[in-house]
Amino acid sequence: MRDFLVVWSERALLLKGLGNTIVLSLAATIAALVLGALGALVLMTTKSAYRLPFAGFVDAMRCVPFLLFAYIVYYGLPSLGLNLDNWSAGLAALTIYNTAYMAEILRGAWVAQPADPIDAGYAFGFTGLGHFRRIVLPPLLLSAAPVVGNQIIQIVKDSAFLTVIALPELTHAASSIQSRHYIPFAAFITAVLLYWTLCLVIEAGVAAIGRVAEARR
Amino acid sequence: MNSPIPAAGNGHRPVLTVAALSKAFSSLCVLENINLQVHRGETICLLGPSGSGKSTLLRCINWLEKPDSGQVYLNGERIGVTTGGVLMGDREMSAIRTRIGMVFQHFALWPHLTVLQNIMAAPVYVQRRPKAQARAEAESLLASVGLSEKRDAFPAKLSGGQKQRVGIARALAMRPELLLFDEPTSALDPELVGEVLVVIRRLAHDGMTMVVVTHEMDFAREAANRIVFLDRGRVVETARPDTFFVAPATERARQFLQRYENSSARPARRDRPQSFA
Numbered sequence: 018m019r020d021f022l023v024v025w026s027e028r029a030l031l032l033k034g035l036g037n038t039i040v041l042s043l044a045a046t047i048a049a050l051v052l053g054a055l056g057a058l059v060l061m062t063t064k065s066a067y068r069l070p071f072a073g074f075v076d077a078m079r080c081v082p083f084l085l086f087a088y089i090v091y092y093g094l095p096s097l098g099l100n101l102d103n104w105s106a107g108l109a110a111l112t113i114y115n116t117a118y119m120a121e122i123l124r125g126a127w128v129a130q131p132a133d134p135i136d137a138g139y140a141f142g143f144t145g146l147g148h149f150r151r152i153v154l155p156p157l158l159l160s161a162a163p164v165v166g167n168q169i170i171q172i173v174k175d176s177a178f179l180t181v182i183a184l185p186e187l188t189h190a191a192s193s194i195q196s197r198h199y200i201p202f203a204a205f206i207t208a209v210l211l212y213w214t215l216c217l218v219i220e221a222g223v224a225a226i227g228r229v230a231e232a233r234r
Numbered sequence: 235m236n237s238p239i240p241a242a243g244n245g246h247r248p249v250l251t252v253a254a255l256s257k258a259f260s261s262l263c264v265l266e267n268i269n270l271q272v273h274r275g276e277t278i279c280l281l282g283p284s285g286s287g288k289s290t291l292l293r294c295i296n297w298l299e300k301p302d303s304g305q306v307y308l309n310g311e312r313i314g315v316t317t318g319g320v321l322m323g324d325r326e327m328s329a330i331r332t333r334i335g336m337v338f339q340h341f342a343l344w345p346h347l348t349v350l351q352n353i354m355a356a357p358v359y360v361q362r363r364p365k366a367q368a369r370a371e372a373e374s375l376l377a378s379v380g381l382s383e384k385r386d387a388f389p390a391k392l393s394g395g396q397k398q399r400v401g402i403a404r405a406l407a408m409r410p411e412l413l414l415f416d417e418p419t420s421a422l423d424p425e426l427v428g429e430v431l432v433v434i435r436r437l438a439h440d441g442m443t444m445v446v447v448t449h450e451m452d453f454a455r456e457a458a459n460r461i462v463f464l465d466r467g468r469v470v471e472t473a474r475p476d477t478f479f480v481a482p483a484t485e486r487a488r489q490f491l492q493r494y495e496n497s498s499a500r501p502a503r504r505d506r507p508q509s510f511a
Contacts, residue, residue, distance in 0.1 A: 133342035140296055141408065142332040142360035144324035151359055155346040233345050233388045 020203030034190025045111035053119025078117030107179040126161035159230035166223030255304030275441040279454035282464035335405030343389035375403040395426030
C-alpha cells in the first residue's frame with residue numbers, strides 16, 4: 018500500500034504520461050482513420066497501378082511487429098538522411114502502421130455493403146470523393162465501428178512501445194517512477210489500470226456508435 | 235459522332251433516344267441493337283422474361299453500365315460521350331445523370347440518412363440548390379407520397395412500400411426530365427404493391443416521362459402508352475397496350491402473356507389501396 022502512496026506522490030508525472038498517451042493515440046487514430054479511408058478507396062479501385070503497391074504496403078505492415086517498425090522509423094531513417102525527433106517518429110510510426118490496418122478493415126466492410134445504395138449514389142450524380150464521403154463512407158464506418166474500436170485500443174496499447182524511443186508516454190512515466198523508487202508492481206499496475214480506463218472510454222464510444230448504427234439497421 | 239437526333243413524327247424531339255445499343259458481359263450478349271424513343275409525357279413499359287435485358291437496358295440509359303456500342307441521347311444530348319467524341323468526365327456525367335431519376339428494385343435508399351435527408355441529398359450536394367428550398371421541396375414531395383410523418387425516420391424502419399415511395403420522392407426531387415423504374419414493385423409483399431403503383435400511375439397521369447421495367451401486367455395495360463417487349467436482349471415487339479395485350483404480333487409475346495395469365499390464377503390481389511395524400 019505504501020508503494021501506491023509513492024505512486025500517488027508522483028501523480029503529476031503519471032498524469033503527464035497519460036496525457037501524452039491520449040494525445041498520441043488520438044492524433045494517430047484520427048490520422049490513421051482519414052488515411053485508412055483513402056487507403057480503402059485505393060484498395061477498392063480497379064486501377065491496379067494504384068491498388069497493387071498499396072495492397073503490398075498493407076500486407077507488409079500487417080507482417081511487421083510494431084516495435085520493429087518503430088525502431089526502423091526512429092533509428093533506421095536517419096541513415097537515409099531523415100532525422101525525426103521522438104515525438105514525430107512515434108506519431109509517424111503509429112499512424113503509418115495503423116493506416117494499413119484501418120484501410121484493410123474499411124475495405125472488408127465495404128465489400129460487405131449492398132451494391133444498390135452505392136449505385137444509387139452514382140445514378141443521382143455523386144462522383145469521386147463526394148460519392149465516397151457522402152454515400153459510401155458513413156454506412157461503412159457505422160458497420161465497421163466495433164472492429165475500428167478494437168484497432169483504436171490496439172493503437173493505445175502500441176503507443177506503449179514508444180517508450181523505447183524515449184517518448185514520455187504512460188509506460189515511460191511508470192517505468193521512470195519504478196526505477197526512481199524501486200516499486201515496479203505498484204507503478205506498473207497503476208499504469209495498467211489507467212490503460213484499462215482508456216479502453217473503457219473507447220468501448221463506451223463504440224457502444225454509442227453501435228446504438229446510432231442500430232437505429233439505421 | 236454527335237449526330238443530331240431526328241425529330242419525332244409530331245415534330246418534337248424525343249426525351250430519350252436509344253440508338254443501336256448493344257451490351258455484353260464477357261461473352262454473354264445481354265442487349266443487341268436496341269432502338270427506342272420516348273417522347274415527352276410518355277410512359278413506356280419494358281416487359282419481358284427474366285434475363286431478357288430489361289434492367290441492363292435501364293442501367294445503360296444512365297450509364298450505370300457502359301454500353302459496348304450505340305448511343306443514348308437525353309433531349310438530344312449524348313450521354314456518356316462528349317461532343318468531342320471522348321468519354322465524359324465525372325462532372326459531365328454527374329450533370330447529365332441528375333436529369334434522369336432512377337427508382338431501384340430494392341429501393342437503394344441511403345441507410346445512414348433519414349427519409350428527408352435521402353430526398354434532399356442530391357439536390358443539395360450534387361445540384362447545389364439552397365438547402366431551405368430543397369427541404370421545402372422534399373417535404374412537399376414527401377406529402378405527395380403520403381409519408382410526411384416519416385420524414386425523420388431511417389429507411390430501415392419503413393415498410394417496403396414506404397421505402398419505395400421515398401425512392402420515388404427522392405428521384406423526383408432532382409426535377410428529372412426522365413424517370414427510370416427498375417421493377418419498382420417486385421421486391422414488395424403483394425399487399426404493398428398497390429400503394430406504389432398508385433404513385434406511379436399518378437405520375438403518368440401528370441405527364442412525367444417514364445420508362446418502367448415491370449412485371450405488373452395490369453399496371454402496364456392501364457398506364458403505359460407503349461409496351462416494349464424484350465426477349466434475349468432484343469426488342470421483339472413494340473405496340474400500344476391495347477394491341478399488345480389483346481393481339482400480340484409475335485409468337486414469343488403470346489407465350490409470355492399466356493404464362494402470365496396462367497400464373498395470375500393466383501389469389502386476387504390488392505390495387506387501389508388505402509387512401510393517402
